[in-house]
Amino acid sequence: MTSICNNILLPDVRGSVRENQPLGAQGWFKCGGAAEKLFKPVDVEDLQLFLSSKGDEDIHIFGALSNTIIRDGGLPGTTIRLGRDFAQIEMLEDYRMKVGALALDGNVARAAAEAGIAGLEFLSGIPGTIGGALRMNAGCYGTEIKDVLLECECLSPDGELKVFTPAEMHLSYRHNDLPEGWIFLNATFRGIAGKPEDILAQINHIKMRREESQPIREKTGGSTFANPSGEELEKVGIDPSMKVWQLIDQVGGRGLRVGGAQMSEKHCNFMINTGTATASDLEDLGEEIRRRVKETFDIGLRWEIRRMGIQK
Ligand SMILES: Cc1cc2nc3c(=O)[nH]c(=O)nc-3n(C[C@H](O)[C@H](O)[C@H](O)COP(=O)(O)OP(=O)(O)OC[C@H]3O[C@@H](n4cnc5c(N)ncnc54)[C@H](O)[C@@H]3O)c2cc1C
CATH class of the missing domain: 3.30.465.10 (Uridine Diphospho-n-acetylenolpyruvylglucosamine Reductase; domain 3)
Structure with a gap:
């Protein structure tokens, strides 16, 4: 048996399926778009039933959204949020x-x-x-x-x-x-x-x-970029023990702002929503940091924060 949600056939699951549900706002950054559909399976069998009969539907899953930016245009397909079970x-x-x-x-x-x-x-x-x-x-x-x-x-x-x-x-x-x-x-x-x-x-x-060194009470997503490997740094003549925050600091990244997004003054590899940031402010700020680090050090930073969904 199936039911219809947003003109898409869904298997007859026991968990809830809701359309157009706020998602970005539930994450640590407290901004970003909605999930086109949100499915909360009640148990593993319910999740298996859904997955085995979902067809070509795009599927996403999140936990606490402490490492993710949901772009402002939202997330198409079905987003799964696991329940207490x-x-x-x-x-x-x-x-x-x-x-x-x-x-x-x-x-x-x-x-x-x-x-x-x-x-x-x-x-x-x-x-x-x-x-x-x-x-x-x-x-x-x-x-x-x-x-x-x-x-x-x-x-x-x-x-x-x-x-x-x-x-x-x-x-x-x-x-x-x-x-x-x-x-x-x-x-x-x-x-x-x-x-x-x-x-x-x-x-x-x-x-x-952590209290001393990280802005853990802010709307943040933890480390924005992964540390480049020692090999990558050595290749361009940089001390292989350098951390990504030091590269960001040296290109003027500490405290840098785009709209309501800012690289933290406390730990400059942490990006924060100062209150009015959109997901695109956060992403643009990250890209500006990547651009500066590439230009200055010839190092391509890898985003550690996941970015998902459609840009508005
Ligand atoms: C203040 C702060 C400090 C942090 N410090 C650290 C740190 O010291 N070290 C560190 O490693 N990270 C750190 N982080 C980042 C983050 O907390 C970790 O990456 C964490 O493991 C992400 O878990 P989450 O449930 O929030 O994942 P989400 O952000 O919800 O998702 C992250 C990724 O995991 C996938 N995912 C989530 N659940 C599932 C699942 N059940 N099955 C399949 N895929 C899944 C998602 O699809 C997504 O790709 C920090 C974040 C903050 C806000």
């Missing part, structure tokens, strides 16, 4: 835990700490979901997802269930080889034995470091 956290033997793709990284870090599992503290510094962390191979302070991931369950774009190890997905710095269109359902992580009080102290330390 996908946010579970289950403790297993041998310092392992299985967590749903919608679980917040911070909640996973705290649950691990309380269970005496060390090694996942870094997640407390990342404000997204596990699904977003798997896609981005998120990390900070020397640890990233690939260091603690045993395996993850995913659905193919047609709804087929598969399990992948980090090696199979070729996880590297902010990169996952799994093609777009695959949906992460959950991840199994392994840590090591630790004392809850020590792990919680480490989490507090991470929190303090």
Whole structure:
């Protein structure tokens, strides 16, 4: 059985399907366009049913939208937002835990700490979901997802269930080889034995470091650009240990504005919406930084923030 939404046939799913739903406004940047259709599956079977019968429909999925700009013209096709069923956290033997793709990284870090599992503290510094962390191979302070991931369950774009190890997905710095269109359902992580009080102290330390160095209370999306590799920098005669924020600083990027978008004064690789930014202000500002860095250093910066949808 099917139902009709916006003149497109949809499989008879149990979750809600709504048209023209604000999306950008739900993200960390608090700007950007709407989702043409928004589907909230109630469970994995519901999501599989949808994927197996969706035809050529464009599909997108997001977690906390802490790494994404939704362009002002909105996002065509169907956007999937997972529901509570996908946010579970289950403790297993041998310092392992299985967590749903919608679980917040911070909640996973705290649950691990309380269970005496060390090694996942870094997640407390990342404000997204596990699904977003798997896609981005998120990390900070020397640890990233690939260091603690045993395996993850995913659905193919047609709804087929598969399990992948980090090696199979070729996880590297902010990169996952799994093609777009695959949906992460959950991840199994392994840590090591630790004392809850020590792990919680480490989490507090991470929190303090971030408060000091990043504009975490602003409307932002984290690091705008990935750090170029040492090899890339060496090739153009730059000290290979230089970080992207230093390149941005040297081209006058700190505090630079386009419309309501600004490169943060506190951490100049963080872009912020000062209150009135459109998604295109943010993207134009990022492109201006890329242009200046290319002109000055002959380095092509890679956007770490995802940009999706149609420009207005
Ligand atoms: C203040 C701040 C600090 C930050 N610090 C860090 C940091 O230290 N280290 C770091 O790595 N990142 C950092 N980030 C960026 C961001 O939090 C991470 O990239 C995070 O992993 C994104 O998760 P999300 O759920 O918000 O993803 P979203 O922004 O919702 O999506 C990001 C990508 O993941 C995909 N995705 C999301 N869920 C799924 C799923 N279930 N299945 C398939 N694909 C999915 C989306 O399609 C999209 O391509 C920071 C962001 C902010 C705002």
